[in-house]
Amino acid sequence: MKRRLLLLIPLAIFVLLAVFLYQGLSLNPSARESALLAREFPDFELSTLADPEARVDESLLEGQVSVVNVWGEWCPTCKQEMPQLLALADHGVRLIGIDYKDTRAKAREFLTTYGNPFEVNIFDPDGTLGFDLGVYGAPETFIVDAEGVIRYHHTGYITPEDVERVILPEVRKWRSQ
Amino acid sequence: MLSKIIPEIGHYAVILALLMAVVQATVPLAGAATRRPLWMAFARPMAAGQFLFLLVAFACLMASFLLDEFSVAYVASNSNSMLPWYYKASAVWGSHEGSVLLWSLMLGGWSFAVSLFSGRLPRDMLARVLSVMGMVCVGFLLFILLTSNPFRRLLPDIPADGADLNPLLQDFGLIIHPPMLYMGYVGFSVVFAFAIAALIGGRLDAAWTRWARPWTNVAWAFLTVGIALGSWWAYYELGWGGWWFWDPVENASLLPWLAGTALMHSLAVTEKRGSFKSWTVLLAITTFSLSLLGTFLVRSGVLTSVHAFANDPARGTFILVLLGLTVGGSLLLFALRAPRVNHTVGFGWLSRDALLLINNIVLVIMTVTVLLGTLYPLILDALELGKISVGPPYFNALFVPLTTLLCIFMGLGPLARWKQMAGRELFRRLLWSALASLAIAAVAPLLYDGEWNLWVSLGLAIALWVVLALVRDVFDKLRNATSLAAGFKRLSPAYWGMVLGHLGLAVTIVGVTVVSHYNVERTVRMAVGDSVELAGYTFVMRDFSERRGPNYIADTATIEVLRAGERVEIMRPEKRLYLARNMPMTDVALRPGLFSDLYVAMGERLGDGDWALRIQYKPFVRWLWLGALLMACGGILAVADRRYRRASRRARQGSAAKANGLEEVHA
Numbered sequence: 008m009k010r011r012l013l014l015l016i017p018l019a020i021f022v023l024l025a026v027f028l029y030q031g032l033s034l035n036p037s038a039r040e041s042a043l044l045a046r047e048f049p050d051f052e053l054s055t056l057a058d059p060e061a062r063v064d065e066s067l068l069e070g071q072v073s074v075v076n077v078w079g080e081w082c083p084t085c086k087q088e089m090p091q092l093l094a095l096a097d098h099g100v101r102l103i104g105i106d107y108k109d110t111r112a113k114a115r116e117f118l119t120t121y122g123n124p125f126e127v128n129i130f131d132p133d134g135t136l137g138f139d140l141g142v143y144g145a146p147e148t149f150i151v152d153a154e155g156v157i158r159y160h161h162t163g164y165i166t167p168e169d170v171e172r173v174i175l176p177e178v179r180k181w182r183s184q
Numbered sequence: 185m186l187s188k189i190i191p192e193i194g195h196y197a198v199i200l201a202l203l204m205a206v207v208q209a210t211v212p213l214a215g216a217a218t219r220r221p222l223w224m225a226f227a228r229p230m231a232a233g234q235f236l237f238l239l240v241a242f243a244c245l246m247a248s249f250l251l252d253e254f255s256v257a258y259v260a261s262n263s264n265s266m267l268p269w270y271y272k273a274s275a276v277w278g279s280h281e282g283s284v285l286l287w288s289l290m291l292g293g294w295s296f297a298v299s300l301f302s303g304r305l306p307r308d309m310l311a312r313v314l315s316v317m318g319m320v321c322v323g324f325l326l327f328i329l330l331t332s333n334p335f336r337r338l339l340p341d342i343p344a345d346g347a348d349l350n351p352l353l354q355d356f357g358l359i360i361h362p363p364m365l366y367m368g369y370v371g372f373s374v375v376f377a378f379a380i381a382a383l384i385g386g387r388l389d390a391a392w393t394r395w396a397r398p399w400t401n402v403a404w405a406f407l408t409v410g411i412a413l414g415s416w417w418a419y420y421e422l423g424w425g426g427w428w429f430w431d432p433v434e435n436a437s438l439l440p441w442l443a444g445t446a447l448m449h450s451l452a453v454t455e456k457r458g459s460f461k462s463w464t465v466l467l468a469i470t471t472f473s474l475s476l477l478g479t480f481l482v483r484s485g486v487l488t489s490v491h492a493f494a495n496d497p498a499r500g501t502f503i504l505v506l507l508g509l510t511v512g513g514s515l516l517l518f519a520l521r522a523p524r525v526n527h528t529v530g531f532g533w534l535s536r537d538a539l540l541l542i543n544n545i546v547l548v549i550m551t552v553t554v555l556l557g558t559l560y561p562l563i564l565d566a567l568e569l570g571k572i573s574v575g576p577p578y579f580n581a582l583f584v585p586l587t588t589l590l591c592i593f594m595g596l597g598p599l600a601r602w603k604q605m606a607g608r609e610l611f612r613r614l615l616w617s618a619l620a621s622l623a624i625a626a627v628a629p630l631l632y633d634g635e636w637n638l639w640v641s642l643g644l645a646i647a648l649w650v651v652l653a654l655v656r657d658v659f660d661k662l663r664n665a666t667s668l669a670a671g672f673k674r675l676s677p678a679y680w681g682m683v684l685g686h687l688g689l690a691v692t693i694v695g696v697t698v699v700s701h702y703n704v705e706r707t708v709r710m711a712v713g714d715s716v717e718l719a720g721y722t723f724v725m726r727d728f729s730e731r732r733g734p735n736y737i738a739d740t741a742t743i744e745v746l747r748a749g750e751r752v753e754i755m756r757p758e759k760r761l762y763l764a765r766n767m768p769m770t771d772v773a774l775r776p777g778l779f780s781d782l783y784v785a786m787g788e789r790l791g792d793g794d795w796a797l798r799i800q801y802k803p804f805v806r807w808l809w810l811g812a813l814l815m816a817c818g819g820i821l822a823v824a825d826r827r828y829r830r831a832s833r834r835a836r837q838g839s840a841a842k843a844n845g846l847e848e849v850h851a
Contacts, residue, residue, distance in 0.1 A: 015519045017518065017519075018515035018516055018519055021512060025511075028507075083424055083426070119707065120796040
């Protein structure tokens with residue numbers, strides 16, 4: 008009898024797995040509400056990618072609506088995302104980059120290769136700002152309103168459809184408020 | 185206007201195939217239970233009919249693509265009148281609906297093959313095996329008809345032209361990669377069906393393993409080639425020069441491969457020694473379950489991936505239910521029917537049995553590692569613990585030590601004897617191989633670029649260890665023969681299959697090691713006339729031009745590659761814009777070579793007509809795929825073994841397989 012119970016273990020494991028898979032179906036992996044939504048952008052003081060001497064802080068995000076994109080040279084999906092970010096920049100959207108867990112040399116090379124849509128890039132080599140933002144991986148994108156409050160969070164890759172359907176409407180919405 | 189009804193014929197053929205699958209799934213099984221030969225005899229014609237109608241359906245879908253039948257929704261969203269004909273044909277499996285149809289067609293094909301080549305199986309066994317395969321096919325055909333019908337029409341507003349095939353898929357690698365991969369996935373349904381049939385029939389002797397082994401080998405070989413093709417495709421098509429991303433879709437194919445590899449070895453033990461019986465059955469169920477899970481993960485969209493397939497929750501739910509019934513049902517059956525008493529055949533801790541047990545444990549740990557890494561983000565999300573992404577660092581950190589461990593025992597395995605072996609003898613036979621592999625591996629990195637690297641040495645050491653131990657074994661076996669020819673003859677195809685398979689893994693490990701550590705990569709801004717030096721080659725930009733392809737426009741760079749002042753190659757990377765989807769694509773220029781590849785990809789256009797280019801030197805990268813091909817050849821070669829044909833005859837006479845003296849040399 009004991010052995011019979013032992014033979015049930017694989018079934019039990021599978022049932023557990025199936026429950027998670029079922030839950031997974033109703034979750035959308037990219038449209039997660041951020042815990043930080045409607046909160047102020049976290050305080051920080053970091054250098055920029057362009058200039059190791061320069062210092063920027065949270066006031067960078069005040070005064071106008073910005074799209075903050077977390078990226079890194081090591082992140083293949085970020086490369087695919089660049090055309091969409093360039094398109095956003097063409098629409099007059101202010102883009103701020105957070106170069107996350109990266110080295111300056113590699114990041115600059117990346118921007119030369121794939122284009123640079125960012126007004127400023129915050130250089131975050133240790134991921135401290137990313138940690139405060141609750142970033143799990145790159146790419147992630149935040150929309151921050153003129154008061155420096157996070158209004159929208161997009162996890163993962165921005166598809167060409169997302170540009171028109173999600174990001175631009177959100178930016179317009181927060182601009183008009 | 186005959187072409188207008190082709191999709192209807194295809195749709196009807198799928199329905200007919202479904203009806204036949206229902207009969208195949210039920211009548212022979214009932215016949216086997218009630219011992220009615222007539223009912224059991226339904227299995228083979230039904231398998232043939234089902235395959236025939238699936239073939240008709242598949243041909244109809246392909247015809248719809250070739251004839252630009254844009255009234256069919258699937259054709260309209262995955263083809264375009266400007267698409268070259270060969271991409272029209274391969275667009276059949278370019279997206280979800282067609283992929284599932286291809287999956288079902290292959291399942292039908294494997295069933296048909298079993299019904300053709302297993303004529304010597306006991307009738308009730310064949311009836312049960314084909315019934316189980318019929319059940320799986322019923323599930324998939326229902327899936328097609330209820331959620332993913334490729335023949336659905338767009339009426340009355342027929343689009344004037346199609347949205348085109350995703351440009352990433354307009355490529356030779358993608359014409360053959362999915363069929364190979366699916367052949368592997370679906371092929372594991374055969375060993376699964378054998379295991380289930382053995383459980384149902386209560387005949388868990390070694391016989392079923394002997395019948396199932398060749399099928400498992402063939403499926404495994406297909407899967408190996410499929411994974412290698414996928415990696416090769418990602419390498420040259422995505423433009424980053426990477427060959428494995430630990431992406432969920434890639435992991436989905438690696439999971440059944442790892443479990444299948446464990447299964448092949450465990451089948452060998454069960455067949456030869458009669459031990460590990462329940463374990464082998466469980467592995468057979470697991471391997472096919474992981475194939476189904478892979479299909480679920482890719483098709484349901486529960487995980488995000490660079491491959492980004494379209495997804496639909498209704499489909500996800502359907503596959504999950506299918507997965508639940510198939511896997512849950514099999515595991516329940518396993519819990520109820522697996523042998524109560526394990527007739528353990530004793531073996532010492534230094535024996536081939538024990539080494540194969542270790543092999544199985546390591547491979548299962550690897551499978552669990554990949555499974556956890558793939559599902560961990562999903563599980564955390566489901567528990568509302570937040571989202572994370574598990575990246576290459578996790579997988580690499582675990583895979584390097586696990587592979588090392590696996591290879592250490594892999595070297596010992598072929599030289600060990602069944603049941604029991606004196607440690608001193610093994611030590612004596614392998615001492616030189618061990619010393620030689622360590623010595624060569626320690627020196628080789630110095631010869632390559634003069635800088636010693638621990639990881640390169642480690643990688644080379646384990647690869648050499650596997651190879652040299654094999655060489656020693658082959659040498660010992662040939663030495664005892666009267667002549668070299670006689671020695672070769674005495675060794676069976678199964679043995680040579682094992683040698684090739686293990687050799688293939690060693691070759692792949694060398695490729696992985698060298699390309700990971702000695703890859704040279706530069707991103708440069710280039711104008712006409714500029715030149716760049718890389719790994720002894722000079723790349724001179726000669727010209728930028730524009731060109732028009734059938735469904736795209738391209739910017740082409742012409743680069744002359746010089747070595748020691750002499751021209752070795754003209755390379756022409758392109759940046760293409762596919763018109764129908766307005767999608768830019770990088771077309772890489774490659775100079776392949778056995779020992780190194782030159783790899784040039786165009787980045788963005790910069791000011792003043794300059795371009796950013798990414799130039800890479802990738803040593804030994806071909807060895808990755810060459811090794812995989814060797815492994816696949818090994819798997820196929822082992823099937824050619826005469827023993828399987830002899831064995832099935834013997835099995836018919838009712839005697840369980842027993843290892844005899846001659847088979848001592850088989851894998």
